[in-house]
Amino acid sequence: MTPNEFTHIAALMPDPFRVLWRVKVSSTNDELRELAVNGTAEGLVLVCEEQEAGRGRRGAAWFSPKGESLAFSILLRPEAAKSMWSRLSLTAGLAVAEAVEKFVPLAEIKWPNDVQIGGKKIAGILVEAGADFVIVGIGINVNSGNFPEGLAATSLKAETGNEVSRAEVLLEVVKRLARHSDRIDTDFPEMLEGVKERCALTGKRVALTYSEKRVEGFIQGLGPSGELLVEIAGKLERIFQADEIRVLSE
Numbered sequence: 001m002t003p004n005e006f007t008h009i010a011a012l013m014p015d016p017f018r019v020l021w022r023v024k025v026s027s028t029n030d031e032l033r034e035l036a037v038n039g040t041a042e043g044l045v046l047v048c049e050e051q052e053a054g055r056g057r058r059g060a061a062w063f064s065p066k067g068e069s070l071a072f073s074i075l076l077r078p079e080a081a082k083s084m085w086s087r088l089s090l091t092a093g094l095a096v097a098e099a100v101e102k103f104v105p106l107a108e109i110k111w112p113n114d115v116q117i118g119g120k121k122i123a124g125i126l127v128e129a130g131a132d133f134v135i136v137g138i139g140i141n142v143n144s145g146n147f148p149e150g151l152a153a154t155s156l157k158a159e160t161g162n163e164v165s166r167a168e169v170l171l172e173v174v175k176r177l178a179r180h181s182d183r184i185d186t187d188f189p190e191m192l193e194g195v196k197e198r199c200a201l202t203g204k205r206v207a208l209t210y211s212e213k214r215v216e217g218f219i220q221g222l223g224p225s226g227e228l229l230v231e232i233a234g235k236l237e238r239i240f241q242a243d244e245i246r247v248l249s250e
């Protein structure tokens with residue numbers, strides 16, 4: 001295969017992870033899903049230069065400027081019971097936050113798994129499960145410079161003032177996800193502590209939409225399953241899935 005920016009990390013990837021590099025794809029999640037359905041073994045990491053139909057959560061589009069941002073998806077075939085697979089969502093957020101912290105001092109996690117620096121989004125994650133696999137799709141603003149007006153976003157380059165190697169960032173994420181994803185059944189409480197330490201919402205007043213309701217509440221923290229604990233009108237609610245969360249005040 002033609003050497004590319006990611007060739008040199010091949011030998012450094014933890015077993016069984018390996019990189020497949022493509023110039024242009026529709027969405028790395030969609031193309032990796034096709035490979036997964038056709039029996040590709042765990043650990044394939046599909047990374048591309050350009051996505052024509054990159055997707056975010058809740059059906060939003062995800063823009064990844066060519067060559068500047070990092071867009072990739074990782075194929076997992078978890079051994080843990082399927083009931084535990086939802087834990088991979090927080091776990092992936094933690095892996096990305098830890099990887100980002102190799103380059104900047106402190107990353108925050110906006111539940112469930114947006115990664116931010118100083119309140120500005122630096123990475124988004126889209127986890128999708130199939131019958132016997134999970135695709136963890138990750139978009140990281142590595143060297144991105146121009147963000148659409150009104151978008152609270154940043155990149156590693158904007159934070160550090162330097163170009164950062166996308167291959168190094170990819171390798172850091174894979175190393176951490178490899179370790180964490182293997183232990184969702186045994187070490188989840190420990191991983192949750194890592195998420196809690198970085199939780200951008202704890203102590204904040206937020207407006208959130210869940211189960212088709214729009215409510216305002218105060219975030220108390222995270223519960224034992226990683227659910228959001230929100231005080232709404234004096235009552236503590238446990239929220240496992242929310243559509244939109246907006247911080248109203250610090």
Ligand code: BTN
Binds near residue numbers: 027028029058114
């Ligand atoms: C979000 O913040 O809403 C999640 C964004 C996830 C984007 C990544 S980029 C690589 C992978 N392929 C996709 O189509 N989406 C994910």
